[in-house]
Amino acid sequence: MSSTPPDVDLSVALRLVVPDADAVPLPVSLRYAAADPYAVTVAFHGDDVSVEWVFARDLLLSGLTGPCGYGDVHIWPGNRARQELVFISLTSPDGQAVLEADRRDVSEFLDQTTYLVPAGREDDFVDLDAEIALLLAS
Numbered sequence: 001m002s003s004t005p006p007d008v009d010l011s012v013a014l015r016l017v018v019p020d021a022d023a024v025p026l027p028v029s030l031r032y033a034a035a036d037p038y039a040v041t042v043a044f045h046g047d048d049v050s051v052e053w054v055f056a057r058d059l060l061l062s063g064l065t066g067p068c069g070y071g072d073v074h075i076w077p078g079n080r081a082r083q084e085l086v087f088i089s090l091t092s093p094d095g096q097a098v099l100e101a102d103r104r105d106v107s108e109f110l111d112q113t114t115y116l117v118p119a120g121r122e123d124d125f126v127d128l129d130a131e132i133a134l135l136l137a138s
Contacts, residue, residue, distance in 0.1 A: 008032040008112045012105045014042075017087070017098040026099070030106075032057065032113040037122035040113070042088075053090055061110055061119060063088070064103065077103065 015023035031041040062068040063075025074089040084103035
């Protein structure tokens with residue numbers, strides 16, 4: 001993750017979906033930076049532990065309206081008790097977690113990101129020459 005602060009950093013109430021029990025609340029931040037316009041970061045905060053997942057903003061946008069996913073991240077809309085939700089499934093070698101969030105919270109975050117960088121205009125915010133130079137310097 002870049003050392004510059006994100007342009008959008010929104011705390012949201014994600015809940016871990018647990019079979020045969022109530023969902024467990026998790027403290028989470030959604031982050032977005034125009035310097036990395038294709039990606040969003042989901043940062044989980046716990047006791048002395050922070051875990052971050054980075055995936056495509058387009059994936060989160062698409063997941064508001066229909067099921068989508070690639071590899072370790074799958075997102076889909078849903079409802080429970082007349083509440084519009086977004087579900088996010090994260091898979092790693094250590095296991096799988098299914099999370100739920102209020103659709104309006106995810107939409108608010110995405111509205112802020114698309115205000116900074118409109119969807120489809122991400123290329124305007126990438127300095128390709130600088131990115132290539134970084135790769136070649138490694």
